[in-house]
Amino acid sequence: MTTGSSSTSSSSNTGRPATAGGAISTFKGQERALHAGRLGTGGLLLSVLAATAPLMVVAGVMPTTFAVMGIVGQPLLFVILGVVLVLFSVGYAEMSRHVHNAGAFYAYVARGLGGTAGAGAAAVALVAYSALQFGIYGIFGFEVSGLFATYAHVEVAWWIPALIAVLAVGALSWLKIDVNALVLGVLLVVEVALVVIFDIAAVADPAKEGLSLHAFNPDTLTGAGVGTALCFCIAAFTGFEQAPVYAEETSRPHILVPRVMFLAIGFVAVFFALSSWALTVAAGPSGIVGAAQKQSAGLLFFLTESRLGGAFTDVLHVLFVTGMFAALLSFHNVVARYAFAMGREGLLPAAFGRTTGSSGAPGTGSLLQTGVSAIVLIAFAVTDDKPTGDPTAPVLHLFTWAGNVGALGVILLMAAASVSVIVFFARRGAARAQAWRLVTSAIAAVALLVIAGYTVKDFDILVGAGPDSVLSWLLPALVAAALVVGLVQGLMLRSRKPEAYARIGLGNEAFQLDKAAESTP
Numbered sequence: 001m002t003t004g005s006s007s008t009s010s011s012s013n014t015g016r017p018a019t020a021g022g023a024i025s026t027f028k029g030q031e032r033a034l035h036a037g038r039l040g041t042g043g044l045l046l047s048v049l050a051a052t053a054p055l056m057v058v059a060g061v062m063p064t065t066f067a068v069m070g071i072v073g074q075p076l077l078f079v080i081l082g083v084v085l086v087l088f089s090v091g092y093a094e095m096s097r098h099v100h101n102a103g104a105f106y107a108y109v110a111r112g113l114g115g116t117a118g119a120g121a122a123a124v125a126l127v128a129y130s131a132l133q134f135g136i137y138g139i140f141g142f143e144v145s146g147l148f149a150t151y152a153h154v155e156v157a158w159w160i161p162a163l164i165a166v167l168a169v170g171a172l173s174w175l176k177i178d179v180n181a182l183v184l185g186v187l188l189v190v191e192v193a194l195v196v197i198f199d200i201a202a203v204a205d206p207a208k209e210g211l212s213l214h215a216f217n218p219d220t221l222t223g224a225g226v227g228t229a230l231c232f233c234i235a236a237f238t239g240f241e242q243a244p245v246y247a248e249e250t251s252r253p254h255i256l257v258p259r260v261m262f263l264a265i266g267f268v269a270v271f272f273a274l275s276s277w278a279l280t281v282a283a284g285p286s287g288i289v290g291a292a293q294k295q296s297a298g299l300l301f302f303l304t305e306s307r308l309g310g311a312f313t314d315v316l317h318v319l320f321v322t323g324m325f326a327a328l329l330s331f332h333n334v335v336a337r338y339a340f341a342m343g344r345e346g347l348l349p350a351a352f353g354r355t356t357g358s359s360g361a362p363g364t365g366s367l368l369q370t371g372v373s374a375i376v377l378i379a380f381a382v383t384d385d386k387p388t389g390d391p392t393a394p395v396l397h398l399f400t401w402a403g404n405v406g407a408l409g410v411i412l413l414m415a416a417a418s419v420s421v422i423v424f425f426a427r428r429g430a431a432r433a434q435a436w437r438l439v440t441s442a443i444a445a446v447a448l449l450v451i452a453g454y455t456v457k458d459f460d461i462l463v464g465a466g467p468d469s470v471l472s473w474l475l476p477a478l479v480a481a482a483l484v485v486g487l488v489q490g491l492m493l494r495s496r497k498p499e500a501y502a503r504i505g506l507g508n509e510a511f512q513l514d515k516a517a518e519s520t521p
Contacts, residue, residue: 039246039249039250040256041256041259043181043182044181044243044246044256044257044260045260045263045264046181046184046185046189047181047184047246048239048240048242048246048260048264049240050187050239050327050330051238051327051330051334052236052239052240052264052268052327053239053323053327054195055191055192055194055316055319055320056139056323056324056327057236057272058300059316059320060139061233062074062276063298064232064296064297065233066279066288066289066292067289067292068225068228070225071221071225071226072280073218073220073221074215074229074233074276075215075280076216076221076273077221077226077229077230078236078272078273081233081234081237082266082269082270082273083269084448085234085237085240085444086265086266086269087444087447088414088417088418088441088444089240089261089262090436090441090444091421091438092108092417092441093257093261094421094425094434094437095108095111095417095420095424096243096244096253096254096257096258097254097257097258099111099505099507100244100253101247101341102245102248102337102338102340102507103122103245103337103338103341103505104125104241104244105241105413105414106118106121106124106504106505107505108244108420108505109121109417109420109505110505111505112419112423112424113420115494115501115504116491116494117416117420118490119347119486119487119493119504120486120487122338122342122347122486122504123483123486123489124409124412124479124486125338125413126482127405127409127478127479128405128410128479129331129406129410130369131402131406131409132402132403132406132410133331133332133335133373133406134373134376134377134398134402135398135406136328136331137162137328137373138158138162138396138399138402140162141158141160141161141162141163141165141377141395142396142399143317143321143324144321145157145158145161147321150317151314158381158395159395162377165325166370168325169332169370170332170366173333173361173369174356174361175361183326183329184326184329184330187322187325188323190319191320191323194319197308197312198300198307199274201304201307201308202278202279202281202303202307203278203281205307206281206284207282207287209284209286211281212281212284214285215277215280216277227454227457227458228454228458230454231454231455231458231462232462233272235403235404235407236268237265237272238406238410239268239330240264240265240268241410242330242334243257243260243261244257245333279299279300279303282307283303301313301316301317304316332366336362336369339362339365339368339369340353340354340355340362341353341507343365344503344507345500345505346493346500346504347486347489347504352365352368376402380397380398400462400463400464401463401471404455404459404475405475407455408452408459408476409479409482411452411455412479414448415444415445415448415449415452418442418444418445421438422438422442425437425438426438455476456476459471459472459473459475463475
């Protein structure tokens with residue numbers, strides 16, 4: 001690897017032992033550090049919330065959960081998960097005050113559980129967030145194709161708008177992060193406003209059962225489908241945990257990152273709980289499951305048609321697509337920053353650890369994600385309507401397969417991060433001072449592992465495959481394979497290139513050590 005040769009060169013030229021960061025000490029300072037001060041509270045919050053894709057969740061995830069699981073108490077599930085994720089965020093937010101690294105999850109794991117575990121978490125994060133983005137590209141292309149067919153009477157293959165979106169997202173990701181935040185913010189605010197309008201309309205014009213709070217009754221959370229419903233619902237929260245990824249690009253990360261995480265999780269929990277309740281009010285608690293099974297992903301549009309008219313529903317269809325585009329851009333930015341952090345710390349080739357010109361964007365990581373996304377979409381496009389004869393099969397498979405693989409990876413990363421928080425503070429003799437945070441992290445870790453267990457157990461249901469389908473173990477195995485590859489890489493670095501291994505999780509701290517070493521006479 002270039003890591004070893006660069007370190008050797010640094011040592012021979014200076015007459016001093018190479019620092020842990022010698023691997024990229026030849027880079028310009030501005031190329032190996034993201035630009036600080038680009039994001040404030042508003043920009044960071046909008047960037048994070050865009051990944052949750054509120055309209056996609058309300059129009060897609062919620063009806064699916066009602067239909068497949070038959071659980072009327074979905075609003076209560078969002079409240080329960082909100083509590084679990086607040087418990088997770090207590091320790092996670094405190095960790096963010098001590099570790100500022102675009103690698104977020106894997107940096108936290110490395111600082112708590114060691115570099116080998118951190119390398120494993122890095123590989124899982126790269127696969128998980130990439131998979132989430134791939135899945136959204138699929139459904140994005142499918143929906144845009146549907147809009148062309150409905151309003152322009154033109155047949156467009158789903159993969160054409162999906163590939164155009166890949167190029168558009170890739171181009172935007174090269175701009176300054178504050179410009180991205182503005183784009184994300186506008187799209188997010190509009191889609192949230194439309195959902196709120198529906199919520200108000202549902203409350204103003206409820207079904208025959210009136211403003212029933214039955215969906216918040218604990219009795220609704222019974223039956224075999226509850227565990228799988230938890231898997232569906234926790235996937236809807238994915239995005240709030242991304243705030244630490246942007247820590248290096250804020251002016252006060254120790255203040256802004258924890259603040260944004262709690263604002264994001266609070267907003268998402270309340271917004272989704274109320275919106276899923278509004279669906280039960282509009283269809284009636286006794287009719288919501290049947291309506292969802294009949295209308296599927298068209299449930300929200302069916303309910304708005306009768307209350308708010310065709311024009312509003314048409315606008316909602318369009319904003320459904322733009323909301324997905326915002327989520328695509330948000331996930332792309334996250335993956336590019338993970339690649340940047342991994343390149344800076346020797347887990348990917350050093351070229352990935354550079355930023356691009358005045359924008360300060362992680363351009364090489366962005367190019368990687370753009371290329372891989374295009375390859376995945378082309379692979380699914382090649383199988384279009386073959387051999388099933390169903391033209392929707394490839395895109396729906398891409399959405400469900402990739403989306404659930406990504407969600408499983410993120411759940412496991414959150415559990416690992418919770419354990420890392422406990423070890424991190426215990427090793428530093430701060431266990432007593434941080435006792436209540438460590439307790440919340442322990443509770444969150446157990447809860448997240450239980451949800452992960454249900455996710456693996458019910459994966460056949462999540463991806464719509466039969467119980468004997470090879471997909472029920474092959475798809476979760478992708479996460480396990482990523483973990484194994486990362487762990488092996490960590491072990492190899494530890495034995496063969498300890499100077500590179502020492503960088504894992506340090507981020508800009510290693511960069512500062514490099515500068516200090518280089519300035520020492």
